[in-house]
Amino acid sequence: MNFSMSERQIYWRDRVVDFMNKYVYPAVPTYYEQMKGFGTNRWQVVPVVEELKAIAKKEGLWNLFLPKDSLPEDSPYRGAGLTNLEYAMCAEEMGKVGFASEVFNCSAPDTGNMEVLARYANDAQKKMWMEPLLDGKIRSAFLMTEPAVASSDATNIALEIKRDGDHYVLNGRKWWSSGVGDPRCKIAIVMGKSNPDAPSHAQQSQILVPMDTPGITVLRMLPVFGFDDAPHGHAEVVFKDVRVPLENLLLGEGRGFEIAQGRLGPGRIHHCMRTIGSAEVALEKMMKRLQSRVAFGKRIIDQSLWEERIATARIDIEMTRLLCLKAADMMDKVGNKVARLEIAMIKVAAPRMALKIIDDAIQAHGAGGVSEDFGLAKQYASMRTMRLADGPDEVHNRAIARWEMGKYRAPKSA
Missing domain, CATH: 1.20.140.10 (Butyryl-CoA Dehydrogenase, subunit A, domain 3)
Structure with missing residues (x-):
């Protein structure tokens, strides 16, 4: 059992530490000043974060969370290809400032969604949604939790995904949908029930839903102990006859x-x-x-x-x-x-x-x-x-x- 850090771990951790010291920590006062300048409309992109993202991308400190085999070697979005162990020390440093992980394009829920797309999406889905996420141009959400059921048991999830011709129609309600408040949130991965008569763990599917699809209503943003977490935020979202093309389904029906x-x-x-x-x-x-x-x-x-x-x-x-x-x-x-x-x-x-x-x-x-x-x-x-x-x-x-x-x-x- 070896408790010493490898040269590669030290190299990437130190690069992240240096970047944090040089750019991120000095930007913290600016971040909060810009947030104050938004006034009552706090759901805006913070300019200093976008500036830092451009620097991090240029320096190759980008998409560090993605495993080496997630993307082709010639992909411009591949990043460092760190293992989980190598990434761990980098992520710890990012955790010291609330917005730091976004600077490196390593923030939730985008990281999980990018991993899902890398692993389960088809080529067209990757081109449409994974590439702009990897490039940091858009953000995303993952909608699983529901207010009407105990969502810790995912078999309870009830949002309906019903096939109708060449579309699926979604009806239901989600909440604690993190990231929906961000104006850059363009795509959501939604988990719902598509096969109610199947065995309990084969009833659910996941589908890609653009956030501007008609029938989606962001009912309210949910504060946590009084903090709104803007511009990220957590939303309650209603789906009313939301029509999504069949090709937006991930992997297949019942594989949620x-x-x-x-x-x-x-x-x-x-x-x-x-x-x-x-x-x-x-x-x-x-x-x-x-x-x-x-x-x-x-x-x-x-x-x-x-x-x-x-x-x-x-x-x-x-x-x-x-x-x-x-x-x-x-x-x-x-x-x-x-x-x-x-x-x-x-x-x-x-x-x-x-x-x-x-x-x-x-x-x-x-x-x-x-x-x-x-x-x-x-x-x-x-x-x-x-x-x-x-x-x-x-x-x-x-x-x-x-x-x-x-x-x-x-x-x-x-």
């Missing part, structure tokens, strides 16, 4: 679960990689605050209870990082399906770890911690959703527990 499983493995671990970076930022803010404030005659950091919290934070970050790297390494070596237990474990562990550290950082900042001044409240709100996104903790824990139970199950003859 197959696509979902292929999509969620990498997406889940990308979130976890960025989560570690977010936890590092919270710990840094906590340390600086504790050293700068005096209470009862001495610095807060010198109060003994904070020593325990600091130590626990560092231990938890290091343990979580190792589990994340192990999961990434297994995905590279044995595939997402075999690594599903490790993916499930890190998906539970990473947000819980980060939330605890962010909470301690808020406590260290006192009342200021729950204000907008230090960014911790928004960080907490964003991280809390990670215990629900891509499957809630309970679903992953159920899989982990069943695997553990299987090791001790009594033989049938007992």
